[in-house]
Amino acid sequence: MKLEFHRLTKRYGHHTVINGITADLEFPHVLALLGPSGGGKSTLLRLIGGLESPESGSLSVDGTSVPEAGKPLRLYRSQIGTVFQSWNLFPHLDALANVMLPLTAVHGLTPDEARARSEELLERLHLKDHAHKRPAELSGGQRQRVAIARAVAIRPKLLLFDEPTSALDPEMTAEVLEVIADLKSEGRTFILVTHAMNFARTVADEVAFLADGQIVEQAPAEEFFNSPQSETAQRFLAKVLKY
Amino acid sequence: MTRHHTINAVISVLLAAALLAAACFAVLQALSWNWSGVWAYREVFWRGWLNTIWISAAALALSVLLGLLAALGHRAPYPALRWLSTGYVELIRGTPLLVQLLILFYVVADAVGLQNRYTAGIVILSIFSGAYIAEMIRGGIESVGKSQLESARAIGLTRFQTYRHVIFPQAIRHILPPLAGQAASIIKDSSLLSILGIGEFTLAAQQVNSATYSTLESYLPLAVGYLALTLPVSLLARHLERKYRYET
Numbered sequence: 379m380k381l382e383f384h385r386l387t388k389r390y391g392h393h394t395v396i397n398g399i400t401a402d403l404e405f406p407h408v409l410a411l412l413g414p415s416g417g418g419k420s421t422l423l424r425l426i427g428g429l430e431s432p433e434s435g436s437l438s439v440d441g442t443s444v445p446e447a448g449k450p451l452r453l454y455r456s457q458i459g460t461v462f463q464s465w466n467l468f469p470h471l472d473a474l475a476n477v478m479l480p481l482t483a484v485h486g487l488t489p490d491e492a493r494a495r496s497e498e499l500l501e502r503l504h505l506k507d508h509a510h511k512r513p514a515e516l517s518g519g520q521r522q523r524v525a526i527a528r529a530v531a532i533r534p535k536l537l538l539f540d541e542p543t544s545a546l547d548p549e550m551t552a553e554v555l556e557v558i559a560d561l562k563s564e565g566r567t568f569i570l571v572t573h574a575m576n577f578a579r580t581v582a583d584e585v586a587f588l589a590d591g592q593i594v595e596q597a598p599a600e601e602f603f604n605s606p607q608s609e610t611a612q613r614f615l616a617k618v619l620k621y
Numbered sequence: 622m623t624r625h626h627t628i629n630a631v632i633s634v635l636l637a638a639a640l641l642a643a644a645c646f647a648v649l650q651a652l653s654w655n656w657s658g659v660w661a662y663r664e665v666f667w668r669g670w671l672n673t674i675w676i677s678a679a680a681l682a683l684s685v686l687l688g689l690l691a692a693l694g695h696r697a698p699y700p701a702l703r704w705l706s707t708g709y710v711e712l713i714r715g716t717p718l719l720v721q722l723l724i725l726f727y728v729v730a731d732a733v734g735l736q737n738r739y740t741a742g743i744v745i746l747s748i749f750s751g752a753y754i755a756e757m758i759r760g761g762i763e764s765v766g767k768s769q770l771e772s773a774r775a776i777g778l779t780r781f782q783t784y785r786h787v788i789f790p791q792a793i794r795h796i797l798p799p800l801a802g803q804a805a806s807i808i809k810d811s812s813l814l815s816i817l818g819i820g821e822f823t824l825a826a827q828q829v830n831s832a833t834y835s836t837l838e839s840y841l842p843l844a845v846g847y848l849a850l851t852l853p854v855s856l857l858a859r860h861l862e863r864k865y866r867y868e869t
Contacts, residue, residue, distance in 0.1 A: 452777050455775055455777045456777025468786075
């Protein structure tokens with residue numbers, strides 16, 4: 379997978395969140411976006427997912443530039459599976475219907491095909507007994523796994539995880555991270571924004587370190603964690619890995 | 622005793638006195654009640670009552686449609702549509718139904734050549750009620766969180782699909798309880814159509830009254846007849862409110 383950014387800029391009002399990033403990122407399967415809060419990780423992820431549009435500059439994913447609006451943008455989004463921090467499931471639909479909706483409404487599967495594919499996925503994520511429960515009846519970890527099933531079911535070319543465990547307690551965090559690690563061993567490609575450093579270290583191939591709206595450093599994961607080059611990254615790692 | 626308690630006590634005494642007076646009045650009246658005159662006109666009552674039912678039902682259906690259009694117009698990407706919707710809602714909610722009936726019936730309906738007074742009455746009542754329903758629908762739509770719209774976008778749903786699969790199914794629980802209440806309001810407000818000579822329940826009672834000169838015997842069944850319609854609807858509204866409150 380290859381990401382190319384050219385003078386990419388995103389502002390919210392007067393606040394510049396992504397400050398003219400120009401960079402090429404290449405990674406076999408898993409890229410982790412790391413860095414301090416407010417550094418622009420989540421915004422960059424949302425730009426990659428086509429959920430935000432940049433003020434200026436451009437970005438392309440595997441050689442195709444991300445469409446700016448209209449139907450092309452909608453089609454682009456539909457090929458990417460996004461998992462949000464607070465899962466964002468549809469509360470009026472049960473787990474199975476949540477996973478099925480994109481398949482029938484966007485990807486043109488018949489209800490029977492969608493049901494078969496969704497049930498199989500839910501079973502693999504140990505959610506079979508919860509298929510007919512609504513999000514309110516599920517634990518946080520179960521909700522996040524349903525959200526992952528919804529994102530994976532569409533067979534996306536790229537998965538995006540935006541702090542998928544930040545709203546979960548340690549036990550649920552573990553069950554979600556396990557699922558994400560499994561996705562890697564299945565050979566899926568994804569980009570991960572996370573504060574779980576040890577997890578990023580084990581699962582990521584490549585790391586991009588963001589601070590103040592810039593990619594300060596990019597390196598293979600082991601290299602980044604063993605010998606960070608920039609002073610910002612050194613200070614950040616020393617702080618977060620201390621305890 | 623606090624000030625609050627004093628006020629409560631005063632209100633209770635006044636209420637009790639009013640009830641007592643009403644009871645005395647009713648007993649005195651009952652001595653001279655004459656139901657036989659009114660009974661002869663039971664057909665008139667019955668027909669008026671049925672007319673009120675179908676007029677209200679038609680007005681409810683039409684006003685839901687108008688309310689939906691206005692609520693969607695309010696969220697439309699075109700400024701002209703947004704202004705039109707806002708103008709409609711504010712204009713109608715800011716003026717009395719009686720005034721709207723007079724203007725829309727004697728000026729507008731006349732000008733556009735709308736001759737049938739039943740049709741005109743239903744349309745005017747719907748325009749009035751639609752403005753309130755628009756606000757209910759708008760509130761329901763806005764109660765659906767931003768993260769839900771974000772999810773819908775991430776999945777790749779179209780605008781129409783987002784309304785159909787995500788917004789409306791969630792908004793309906795916020796819309797239904799006040800909508801049931803609005804249905805009761807329509808039934809009551811339809812009594813004003815009597816001033817346009819539309820043969821609904823209130824006009825029927827007025828006709829019976831002028832034929833029999835028995836005022837209370839004409840208007841007491843009128844009140845009871847409206848209650849028989851609005852009470853079940855109000856109970857339904859309360860039931861819906863409770864049901865949806867516990868489900869979230």
